[in-house]
Amino acid sequence: MMRLSAHEQFRILSDGVADIIPEEEFFAKLEHSVKTDTPLRVKLGCDPSRPDLHIGHAVVLEKLRQFQQLGHQVIFIIGDFTAMIGDPSGRSKVRPALTLDETQINARTYLEQVGIVLDVSQAEIRHNSEWLARLTFADVIRLASQVTVSQMLERDDFHQRFDGEQPIALHEFLYPLAQGVDSVHVCADVEIGGTDQRFNFLLARELQKHAGQQPQAIVLMPLLEGTDGVQKMSKSLGNYIALLDPPREMFGKVMSIPDELIVRYYRYAAFASADEAHAMEEQLRNGSLHPRDAKAYVAERLVARYHGEDAARHAREEFDRMFRQKELPDQIETIELAIAAPVPLVEVLVAAGLVPSKSEARRLIAGGGVYVEAQRINDLHARIERAGEYILKVGKRRFARVRVQ
RNA sequence: GGGCGGGUUCCAGAGCGGUCAAAUGGGGCAGACUGUAAAUCUGCUGGCGUUAUGCCUUCGGAGGUUCGAAUCCUUCCCCGCCCA
Known part of the structure; x- marks a missing residue:
């Protein structure tokens, strides 16, 4: 050495x-x-x-x-x-x-x-x-x-x-x-x-x-702020990006930080040099770099640090697909349910683990956050009428493909 | 040892006999908007539900008073402050 x-x-x-x-x-x-x-x-x-x-x-x-x-x-x-x-x-x-x-x-x-x-x-x-x-x-x-x-x-x-x-x-x-x-x-x-x-x-x-x-x-x-942008990153506050987080998760979490934190994350989480960090700060200030793009760049670099370039690029593509184009992620877990149709949707949501309780499921339906096969459901009493596979979506990020008997 | 103030839903913190599943804020979740899981705005935030001014569990623990208690009484446990 x-x-x-x-x-x-x-x-x-x-x-x-x-x-x-x-x-x-x-x-x-x-x-x-x-x-x-x-x-x-x-x-x-x-x-x-x-x-x-x-x-x-x-x-x-x-x-x-x-x-x-x-x-x-x-x-x-x-x-x-x-x-x-x-x-x-x-x-x-x-x-x-x-x-x-x-x-x-x-x-x-x-x-x-x-x-x-x-x-x-x-x-x-x-x-x-x-x-x-x-x-x-x-x-x-x-x-x-x-x-x-x-x-x-x-x-x-x-x-x-x-x-x-x-x-x-x-x-x-x-x-x-x-x-x-x-x-x-x-x-x-x-x-x-x-x-x-x-x-x-x-x-x-x-x-x-x-x-x-x-x-x-x-x-x-320096203590890095958590993804909430206010408190220091810590496990107990739930505002952390784990070293073992999968690429998609890491990428998404970086995208969720407040814009003010972009440069700090660039410097201390993605390990950019002081010069690089200053350059980004300047570009953000004069408007030549859009915050979203800056964040995506930081996110990609961070993911690359822990999972490699390919995984990082892939995470970015998937993020764009899900949130910009509102399409499905490329892999959705399939869950076999031991329940038989016809069955109330709320029960399916709970059984699939998408939601912790039926009350919560009802609230989400009432709030317009539940989709079955890309159709928004408004009826609290909606049921899955027949056996088969269904893609469920709760909010923007929770997906599952369930098979009902 | 003496005096005083406290223990409330994820957190902070109101409530002090019914109108309390419990104000408000934070957090979380959802919706709208957006080139973002940013910002902003809106809604929701115990469980169960045949959705009914419905039922069940919750306000440190255990008893009690009352038609009715987070709220009153007894007792126990725990915490803080002041004095010694």
């Missing part, structure tokens, strides 16, 4: 980041790395309780890939210990603590997905139960003594919950500490994550200093 100069590396690695803290230290670490021919140890922590990765995670992973290509050592820390204890966020009351088996299964799917972006075989993979499970209560107290409550309350989400009279469980203060211990344990030179990790990463620096180590440099990547 070619060793680039520290300057060159810095230029590459700082492209697209939200923040590097502190920059000089980061640069000094690169210089030292080049001089001594020692790769930097770059840490990424992951939470195996939610193994579904999305393109927001990919922003970080892509940066990590650059580190890897420059010859640095990536260290994944699977947070199995913390996952076994349970709920780190305090938001969801019902996040059950995972068993060891579950965390292992999750960790595996996690790494498989990471492998879509990075070379996992070159990474060092550690489980934090390895060292955290061994801490004694005395160790934990000693750790906790290194941070004050008001320091903890500086963290934005704690601060907000405190002000909003929302509960903060004591153990939540311990999670940032645990993360910091991870950094100490693996002797991280650099830690990378989303901007929401700033506080935790800074705390790790303190713990490293206490432990007599050089504190890690921090590389923060």
